[in-house]
Amino acid sequence: MSLPRAYTHPACATHDPGPGHAERPARLAAVTDAVAAAWPMLEWHHAPAATRGQLSRVHDEALIALVLDTPSADRIALDPDTFLGPGSADAALRAAGAGVAAVDAVMAGQARRAFCAVRPPGHHATGSVAMGFCLFNSIAVAAAHACEHHGLERVAVVDFDVHHGNGTQDIFDTDPRVLFLSSHQAPLYPDSGYASERGVGNVLNAPLHPGAGSTEFRRAWSETLLPALDGFRPQLVLVSAGFDGHSLDPLAQLQLEAADYAWLTGELVAIALRHCQGRIVSMLEGGYDLQALAECSVAHFGALTAALD
Template sequence: MTTALFTHADALDHVTPEGHPERVARIEHLLHALAGLDLDRRSAPEIEEAQLRLCHPQRYIDRIRGGVPDSGNTQLDADTWMSPGSFRAASRAAGAAVAAVDAVLAGEVDNAFCAMRPPGHHAETETPMGFCFFGNVAIAAKHALETHGLSRVAVVDFDVHHGNGTQDLLWDEARTLFIGSHQMPLWPGTGSAEERGAHDNVQNLPLPPGSGGAEMRAAWTPALSRMRAFRPELLIISAGFDAHQDDPLAQLEWTVEDFRWITRELCALAADECGGRVVSCLEGGYDLGALSGSGKAHVELLMEAGR
């Protein structure tokens, strides 16, 4: 058994304006870092519209598709831009997450990492924002529940920005447990500990600016115990690497070793509770060196857990 890597060249066709932090080079650098690893490399498919409708209404899907420009860029909000290849890239980013769930639950691979863009964890039910169009991990969780008949899916997010979209899309879903750490205060301004979900199925772990690995471990250790008590049948990760101390968009002080720690802990939990079944999807990470180093460490630990 092994770790699958889902990616596609269409991720390079989502072109943002010059100077935008969510840029093509992110995938180029990350894939270069992963090039020497023994991964089961798979093509990310375009998602089916019925799968998108697990989280987004048809009118929203149509609006995003209709926003694609013939050339250049069009702006959906202050941070979120589209180019001619953006819808196809976003479709494959969501499709990668769904295909990874299928492969892991079928026992074809032990776990999977989706190296795609644009990211997804800020996309709300009918609102694109924060570089995101579709709620990739939330769609994957719903797919696992509705198509594969799972009863409990855990979703973890350690991106430096709160996964407001994932929280919105899973707020009413009692069969999921969403736990995420993020810097606070920081955009998008959500993610307080008081936001708990309709079924007490959300746990936010806000971290102060300037905090590092010690504070992160202190927050995550009891949260991981709660996740064990939930007894998930599948673990889905929003893997953002922008909590790294070199990232330009925030002020947390994580190092590569901190990403190793959280990945190791999550893999150990998955080994004990759900047969090691983990699907991880790329979210943020805007310093190219930090993204490459942290992302490679994350994938190496997924591989180690799959042996």
């Protein structure tokens, strides 16, 4: 049985935002343990560290220096939710590096799909600001690498995290090579992602009201976001895979279940098969109930295996 290529790194567990923080190291173990139990034959690849040059495609030098060069013997608060600690720089480098390595692997034909089980998440980090638990925007680093290193002209970033990926949108909203599609709860942090936000025609947001469930989620994707993705004819699909829309998640109020993520992933696979030989790179974003996170990751990974044999 063929499987997506899986990336992670022990360093991703060393980023510690502090006691009681929702984005805790146990999240990573919940994902990797569940996926490994479901597919015991799966080989995990160690994520390399991203280089400063790869980061600088999307981030200012000041932010790169802040994350990588700040003495961090103690935990430092960058904002009320986002922290730097002794393990944070290496974790952030490995998270971003996983996306770069996964893009290289699928573009080289070594794999058609890849899943990056990494943390900290990334999609809130803008070009100049670390925020919302995020230090570097790993999915943006991967998208820029696909465009600049591999010469792609149509890269899609699909974001189904319950929180809007404001950082990804901000980085690419004037770059027509990158299509950004997002469903998310609104109102909710970070108070962005309104339908009126269109970039240069390369941004499409589908806000969902608190309490929305499977019906609203699937309608937003099937009627609005997936047709836009299909029409874009992507050469590569990147996924910000946040599972915090699940009904058990403590940080939001959507009522999704694991089956909804499996359904959407299957739809993404079908579009990728039509336009880019099935190439998808998925990167873990949010998801803060450990049971739900494990179940959704298994559902998502399972759907990524479709049509690999």
